[in-house]
Amino acid sequence: MKVKEGKTRIGIRNDLCCADCHQCPQLCPPRWLIELLILAEKKQKEEVLKTETFHYNAVSDGKKLIYIDDDEVLDYGKTGILDPQKVSYYNLFINGVLQPPALYKVSKGVLTLNCNEPPIKGAAIILQFVKVLRGS
Numbered sequence: 813m814k815v816k817e818g819k820t821r822i823g824i825r826n827d828l829c830c831a832d833c834h835q836c837p838q839l840c841p842p843r844w845l846i847e848l849l850i851l852a853e854k855k856q857k858e859e860v861l862k863t864e865t866f867h868y869n870a871v872s873d874g875k876k877l878i879y880i881d882d883d884e885v886l887d888y889g890k891t892g893i894l895d896p897q898k899v900s901y902y903n904l905f906i907n908g909v910l911q912p913p914a915l916y917k918v919s920k921g922v923l924t925l926n927c928n929e930p931p932i933k934g935a936a937i938i939l940q941f942v943k944v945l946r947g948s
Contacts, residue, residue, distance in 0.1 A: 863900075863944050865940060869887075869889075870885055877930050879893075881893055893921050895920040896920075899941040902939060
């Protein structure tokens with residue numbers, strides 16, 4: 813919203829009108845408030861949110877549709893399958909391909925694949941957890 817200057821209307825100073833009022837009967841917010849809101853919006857758009865990421869890594873045996881913490885490949889760390897209620901969002905990748913949420917269910921310590929056939933033997937299973945942090 814741009815602030816306009818120029819004509820006064822109904823005894824209101826021109827520096828108090830917004831660009832959208834065009835002498836309409838509604839009261840406009842003060843110019844300082846409009847500028848403050850624009851500044852706050854710009855700052856919010858520029859702010860980069862900090863995140864933490866965690867990964868559960870497993871390898872398909874070609875048979876299982878349910879994976880638990882004990883199936884984790886420890887070479888990449890020991891995160892386990894986190895509680896989905898304690899992260900902002902999560903993604904499942906099988907052989908590097910992002911899977912739609914309808915194909916799996918996550919609960920603390922358990923990943924269940926909702927499909928008829930398991931991934932091929934040796935397929936990488938990566939469950940990525942992302943936690944968006946408050947403030948910096």
